[in-house]
Amino acid sequence: MTLEKAIEALRRELGPQNVITAPEELICYSYDATADLPEGRPDVVVTPENTEQVVKVVKIARQFRLPIYPRGAGTNLSGGTVPLKGGIVLATVKMNRILEIDPTNLTATVQPGVIIQELNNAVAPYGLIYPPDPGTVATATMGGSVAECSGGLRGLKYGVTRNYVMGLEVVLANGEVLRCGGKTVKNVTGYDLVRLFTGSEGTLGIITEIIVRLIPAPPARETMLAGFSRLADAGNAVTQIIEHKVIPATLEIMDRVTVEVVESYARIGLPTDVAALLLIEVDGLPEVVKAEANTVKRIVAQNNGWIKTAEDEIQRENLLTARRAALPALARVKPTTILEDATVPRSKVTDMLLALEEIAKKYNLLIGTFGHAGDGNLHPTILADARDEEEMKRVRAAVEEIFRVAISLGGTLTGEHGIGVAKKRFLPWEMGETGVWVLKQIKKALDPDNLLNPGKIVDLAQEERS
Amino acid sequence: MNPLNGLGAVEEEIIRCMKCGNCQAVCPIYQELKLESSVARGKIRLAEALFKGEILATPALSERFDLCLTCLACESICPSGVKVSDIILATRRELARRKGLPWIKRALFSTLQHPRILRRGAKIAARLQDLVFRRLDSDKMQPRFPLGLERRRIFPALAPQSLLEQVEEKYSVPKPLARVALFAGCLTNYVFPGVGLATLYLLRQHRVEVVVPRSQHCCGSPLIYGGAADVVKEMARSHVALFSGFKVDAILTLCGTCGEAFHHFYPRLLQDAPGYGEKAEELAQKTMDIARFLYQLPLDRNLLKPLELTATYHQPCHLGRGLGVVQEPIELIKSVPGVRYVPLQNPARCCGNAGSFSLTHYPLSYSILTHKLKDIAATGAEVVLTGCPACRMQLLDGLSQERMPQKVWHTVELLARACGFSK
Numbered sequence: 001m002t003l004e005k006a007i008e009a010l011r012r013e014l015g016p017q018n019v020i021t022a023p024e025e026l027i028c029y030s031y032d033a034t035a036d037l038p039e040g041r042p043d044v045v046v047t048p049e050n051t052e053q054v055v056k057v058v059k060i061a062r063q064f065r066l067p068i069y070p071r072g073a074g075t076n077l078s079g080g081t082v083p084l085k086g087g088i089v090l091a092t093v094k095m096n097r098i099l100e101i102d103p104t105n106l107t108a109t110v111q112p113g114v115i116i117q118e119l120n121n122a123v124a125p126y127g128l129i130y131p132p133d134p135g136t137v138a139t140a141t142m143g144g145s146v147a148e149c150s151g152g153l154r155g156l157k158y159g160v161t162r163n164y165v166m167g168l169e170v171v172l173a174n175g176e177v178l179r180c181g182g183k184t185v186k187n188v189t190g191y192d193l194v195r196l197f198t199g200s201e202g203t204l205g206i207i208t209e210i211i212v213r214l215i216p217a218p219p220a221r222e223t224m225l226a227g228f229s230r231l232a233d234a235g236n237a238v239t240q241i242i243e244h245k246v247i248p249a250t251l252e253i254m255d256r257v258t259v260e261v262v263e264s265y266a267r268i269g270l271p272t273d274v275a276a277l278l279l280i281e282v283d284g285l286p287e288v289v290k291a292e293a294n295t296v297k298r299i300v301a302q303n304n305g306w307i308k309t310a311e312d313e314i315q316r317e318n319l320l321t322a323r324r325a326a327l328p329a330l331a332r333v334k335p336t337t338i339l340e341d342a343t344v345p346r347s348k349v350t351d352m353l354l355a356l357e358e359i360a361k362k363y364n365l366l367i368g369t370f371g372h373a374g375d376g377n378l379h380p381t382i383l384a385d386a387r388d389e390e391e392m393k394r395v396r397a398a399v400e401e402i403f404r405v406a407i408s409l410g411g412t413l414t415g416e417h418g419i420g421v422a423k424k425r426f427l428p429w430e431m432g433e434t435g436v437w438v439l440k441q442i443k444k445a446l447d448p449d450n451l452l453n454p455g456k457i458v459d460l461a462q463e464e465r466s
Numbered sequence: 467m468n469p470l471n472g473l474g475a476v477e478e479e480i481i482r483c484m485k486c487g488n489c490q491a492v493c494p495i496y497q498e499l500k501l502e503s504s505v506a507r508g509k510i511r512l513a514e515a516l517f518k519g520e521i522l523a524t525p526a527l528s529e530r531f532d533l534c535l536t537c538l539a540c541e542s543i544c545p546s547g548v549k550v551s552d553i554i555l556a557t558r559r560e561l562a563r564r565k566g567l568p569w570i571k572r573a574l575f576s577t578l579q580h581p582r583i584l585r586r587g588a589k590i591a592a593r594l595q596d597l598v599f600r601r602l603d604s605d606k607m608q609p610r611f612p613l614g615l616e617r618r619r620i621f622p623a624l625a626p627q628s629l630l631e632q633v634e635e636k637y638s639v640p641k642p643l644a645r646v647a648l649f650a651g652c653l654t655n656y657v658f659p660g661v662g663l664a665t666l667y668l669l670r671q672h673r674v675e676v677v678v679p680r681s682q683h684c685c686g687s688p689l690i691y692g693g694a695a696d697v698v699k700e701m702a703r704s705h706v707a708l709f710s711g712f713k714v715d716a717i718l719t720l721c722g723t724c725g726e727a728f729h730h731f732y733p734r735l736l737q738d739a740p741g742y743g744e745k746a747e748e749l750a751q752k753t754m755d756i757a758r759f760l761y762q763l764p765l766d767r768n769l770l771k772p773l774e775l776t777a778t779y780h781q782p783c784h785l786g787r788g789l790g791v792v793q794e795p796i797e798l799i800k801s802v803p804g805v806r807y808v809p810l811q812n813p814a815r816c817c818g819n820a821g822s823f824s825l826t827h828y829p830l831s832y833s834i835l836t837h838k839l840k841d842i843a844a845t846g847a848e849v850v851l852t853g854c855p856a857c858r859m860q861l862l863d864g865l866s867q868e869r870m871p872q873k874v875w876h877t878v879e880l881l882a883r884a885c886g887f888s889k
Binding site: 030093138139386 | 478481482484485488491501502507508511512515520521526527529530545547
């Protein structure tokens with residue numbers, strides 16, 4: 001059998017300890033963190049220890065025509081790591097060394113299996129931070145978060161993963177090793193391949209080394225919680241804060257449903273008669289922080305809101321708890337939690353929030369919305385029960401409508417979770433046929449045999465059939 | 467929902483896992499093995515597969531479910547609040563029912579189940595232990611032969627006389643502030659009787675009347691965690707009958723795991739047993755860890771004399787996350803004059819013992835322990851305090867093998883010393 005020969009070759013090249021075939025293990029690599037998606041069982045899981053071994057896996061996969069699905073911690077939310085067509089799951093968990101921290105050039109070089117939080121812990125003694133902080137910062141790997149271009153709470157001021165990736169080492173589908181970018185701030189040599197691979201969801205190459213930019217940790221911060229009895233007031237406050245040239249590090253919103261659920265779960269004394277809460281954190285030099293916080297307070301008051309300021313670290317933690325509890329609290333309401341990330345231009349956040357309320361009513365669903373209001377990235381969270389087929393039909397219809405509205409407001413299908421399998425069919429809505437054609441040409445150029453994470457973002461097989 | 471009845475009872479819990487993978491951040495076994503099957507998310511998927519018949523009850527599947535410390539770290543971080551340990555216990559129970567337990571576990575469980583055999587066995591073992599173990603110290607030993615045990619492992623010696631052999635059944639005090647019954651637990655009874663003596667001393671100093679029921683035996687935890695919940699019912703029943711017979715304010719435990727058996731498991735085991743359900747519930751409410759009891763009593767600071775030492779505290783999983791006893795031991799430690807308390811970086815991380823896990827998976831158990839040892843070394847403490855005899859065994863082993871000078875005491879031993887107890 002071809003598969004047996006392939007597994008034998010993998011064992012020979014990687015050592016038996018890095019080749020997993022027990023059914024009891026394979027079943028645990030058939031999913032990721034995405035709700036309501038089909039699973040796929042891999043034929044084998046490999047855990048290479050270095051780039052050379054990754055190259056060997058690619059060569060064996062080519063020889064035996066087996067697909068490869070790169071996988072970090074499997075915490076992604078778009079089905080990006082699910083092995084839909086069998087084949088090889090390549091888990092980067094054993095390539096987890098921080099290779100260098102360079103405080104002079106403000107860079108770090110890491111292997112893909114390093115956990116984001118571990119990098120932050122390692123650079124903290126230098127007074128530096130790696131700003132991208134997705135909700136999975138304590139579990140997600142650097143490789144996975146670069147491949148998915150993850151975002152997080154600090155996106156508004158500090159940007160997302162792509163703003164911090166400076167250089168990459170990538171194993172291509174033909175088994176060659178590509179190095180692009182580097183430690184220089186400026187680099188216009190050739191096409192911007194670093195950006196191409198960042199967010200490519202494992203479909204164009206396997207990331208084996210990453211050079212990231214670090215920044216000095218802000219010396220001061222002020223954290224505030226503001227409440228509004230009208231959603232529009234909260235939305236206007238968000239836009240006005242930024243119009244007044246204040247770019248908070250964190251500008252998060254929670255809608256009424258979320259606030260109620262959080263309060264009934266965490267009992268932290270949140271007022272449940274609000275239409276929305278904003279969590280706002282400004283950071284930087286102490287004088288700047290003070291001035292910016294004053295602007296924020298003035299604008300909240302002008303928009304009929306109240307505001308509380310954290311006086312110390314304990315109070316700050318309390319305010320942050322409200323936001324952190326959003327997903328856990330919502331997730332406990334019903335067994336199935338569908339977390340979306342439709343994103344709109346900041347000026348349309350209010351419109352989007354109102355549309356979400358309408359959608360919840362129309363489809364008779366419980367939707368709690370929280371998210372990164374400052375960058376227009378909202379997380380409408382639909383609470384359902386996967387066993388209730390009728391309800392799940394309404395969920396899927398609601399999700400489609402959420403995407404439709406987001407795009408009609410000039411937004412995007414996904415701010416930070418990626419396309420994967422979950423949003424593949426909606427791709428033409430945003431990119432048009434031309435856009436999808438360009439994606440396919442890039443995919444075909446770099447992976448003509450469709451070996452790398454097939455069936456994600458674009459579907460080459462489908463095209464061949466039609 | 468009763469996980470002790472098997473998988474069907476935890477279906478709802480299985481569905482609630484949303485596969486976010488947050489458990490990876492805290493699972494000590496995942497951090498060593500980096501295998502998806504070793505973390506809660508993977509195990510829950512496997513439990514589902516077994517429940518739905520996608521997978522067979524193979525020895526390989528049992529091995530995966532043995533790889534859990536039931537340290538509850540995943541539960542404490544789970545956004546959906548999934549009761550992971552219920553799923554683990556239910557699956558172990560199901561696997562044991564379908565394919566039986568290995569002989570070594572059957573033998574161990576059968577001994578624990580029969581108080582008389584356990585008592586005699588322990589007595590004989592205490593006499594003969596020097597034949598198979600080499601003494602490194604008056605109270606530390608290492609296996610002379612492999613015996614199925616790791617030869618490098620250092621065990622505490624069995625005490626020549628068990629706690630129950632050394633103490634009276636009742637200690638009356640004039641005008642008692644409270645009346646309690648003491649549950650010793652096997653490890654305290656046979657290995658660390660000093661902890662029991664220190665407890666009795668402290669309680670009497672605090673004018674607490676104590677009953678130490680003679681016919682108490684193993685709480686049954688090893689069987690509950692090992693998938694043999696059916697036979698634990700008898701053990702639960704006899705303890706419920708025994709302890710319900712005393713008019714006391716509290717039943718005190720010296721170990722979080724024993725405490726959990728009384729507090730969380732007996733009511734579940736006996737919920738349908740006529741005449742026992744309510745009593746078990748009542749007993750559960752009265753069961754309290756010694757640290758919480760002393761803290762609430764409260765500890766009489768006038769009795770405490772200064773002890774010049776630096777101490778740290780390791781939080782046992784079942785005591786902290788299981789019973790919620792987190793702050794009380796620390797407050798007690800800090801109340802002793804002269805004691806410099808230096809917290810561990812990560813006091814609640816499992817030490818890796820997890821009962822029989824350390825016997826069946828010694829190398830893995832030891833790698834988990836090394837994180838704790840590093841944490842201890844960094845504090846500069848002379849004494850590590852903890853509230854569980856199994857953690858204590860584990861720490862003693864690691865500290866001895868790494869030639870680290872720290873001593874390990876139960877929290878009550880520190881307090882008893884401060885009150886003038888010398889042993």
